[in-house]
Amino acid sequence: MENTTRDHDLVIYGATGFVGELITAYVAEHAPAGLRVGIAGRSRSKLEAVRSRLPEAAREWPIIEADSEHPGSLADLAESTRVLFTTVGPYVKYGLPVVEACARAGTHYGDLTGEVSFVREAIDRCDALARETGARIVHACGYDSVPSDLAVLLLHQAAEADDAGPLTEVQLVATAKGGVSGGTIDSMRGQLDGARLDPALKSLAGDPYALSPDRAEEPATSQPADYGPVSRSANGLWTAPFVMAAGNTRIVRRSNALQGWAYGRSLRYSEAMGISRGPAGAVVAGVVAVGLKLFMGAMAVPATRRVLDRLLPAPGKGPSVHAQSTGWFRSTATAQTGRGHRYQATAKGPGDPGYAATAVMAGETALALALDGDRLPAVSGSLTPASALGDVLVERLRAAGHTYEVTRLS
Known part of the structure; x- marks a missing residue:
């Protein structure tokens, strides 16, 4: 762990939110003795309530009041800690001041965003500054987009070890059981509004790179x-x-580019949702495809969105503990290489992917940034899980009960 004169090793910002509290509880259960952890948010009383529900060892964690609408409080927060993990979204609305504060302070940063426009703006504003200060700015550290990003990294490593040539075609098929995230829905609203109102954002949304x-x-x-x-x-x-394909695919392609297009300059990467086999599977897949198209169209129109808003979960709401514990995710990525070989990577784990499993991914990301600096790739700036954390995060997630494995098929 890096030496520091800062007050905290890790602060979780947004600890009073639904996912924020899950991540806070995970860190409280898995942080080693001596790690100086704080929790931050706008309301001291809500933070105190969250802290009262933590394990005994975490009930003395410091509380920091901070608000993304008050840059001075964010600057003080970023300067007080070596690592800041934020769950405060939608990120396009609340996230940029947090990234800027961390980049300026040289504070390592993680988030859960799946918002492409936010990540693009954070790159443009903060990448150069973060490289100067040495800050690792790591986006998409939950179900968006850890399984996708690490699965393709492992495919590349396996093909490279076998001298099988670069990856040329990879398709990831995601299957899962879980609830609908109110925060994800709110982020979708923001992205749809941006694309509708701003031609530049609409063009950005259509650019695979x-x-x-x-x-x-x-x-x-x-x-x-x-x-x-x-x-x-x-x-x-x-x-x-x-x-989730639109966000995940762009994170994977950024990981490839940040590593000098190591996966393959001609890599074609795609994602789809797995349904089932046989004729019934084809029918259900068709229904799902039509349903998704209709849903996205309805969300893009203010009049129909108002109706959906009364039915969909609000930000900060999530499934029951039972629903979280009975969920699961499985992402299977199949790769073709330049020399005709085929590989398959599997990323899977227990727990609702957007909540329980995401808490594991985010918690281990935060702990890796706080504890494993000497083992992480020697990079800084605006990064991705694969480029910033790589094998260290894979090892941590395996130890936490998730599976990351690669098989050569031919």
Whole structure:
């Protein structure tokens, strides 16, 4: 662990939110003795209530009042800690001042965003500054986009070890059991509004290399559509469009570019949602595809959105403890290499993917940033889970009960 004169090693900002409290509880249960952890948010009374529900060892954690609408409080917060993990979203609305404060203070940062426009703006504003100060700014550290990002990293490592050539085609098929996140819905609202009102954001949303560190250097390789047609995957599952594909695919492509396009300059990467096999699977996949298209269309129109808003979970709301514990996720990525070999990577784990499993991913990310600095890649700036944390995060998630494995198919 790095030496420091700062008051805290790790602060969780947004600890009073639904997911924020889950992450706080996870860190409280897994942080080693001596790690100086604080919790932050706008309301001291709510923070005290969260702290009272933590394990005994964490009930003396410091409380820090901070508000994203008051930059001075964020500057003080960032300067007080070596690592800040934030769950305060929608990030496009509340997140940029937090990133800027951390980049300026040289404070390592993690979040749960799946918002492409937010990540792009954070890169443009803060990447150069963070590289100067040595801050690791790590976006998308939950179910968006850890399983996708680490699965493709492992495929690359396996192919490289076998001298099998670069990755040329990878499709990830996601299956899961879980609830709908009110925070994710709120982020979707913001992104749809931005694309509707701003032609530049609409163009950004359609660019498969929207998060590239150097757009001009990206290859001319065409990429599969974010929400592709109903089809059958390599393992025989019928698939439908995956609502998280637009964010995940761009994070994976950024990871590739940040590592000098190590995965392959001509890599085509796509994601889909797995349904089931056989004729019934094809029918259900078709229904899901139509339903998703109708839902996205309805969310984009203010009149129909008002109706949906009365039915959908609000930000800060989530499933019951039982629903969280009975959920699960499984992401299976199948790769083709330049020399004709095939590999399959599996990322899976217990718990509702947007809540219980995300708390594990985010908690281990925060602990890795706080404890494993000497083992992490020697990089700074605006990063991704694979480029910032790589094998260290894989090891941590395996130890936490998640599976990350690769098999050579041919």
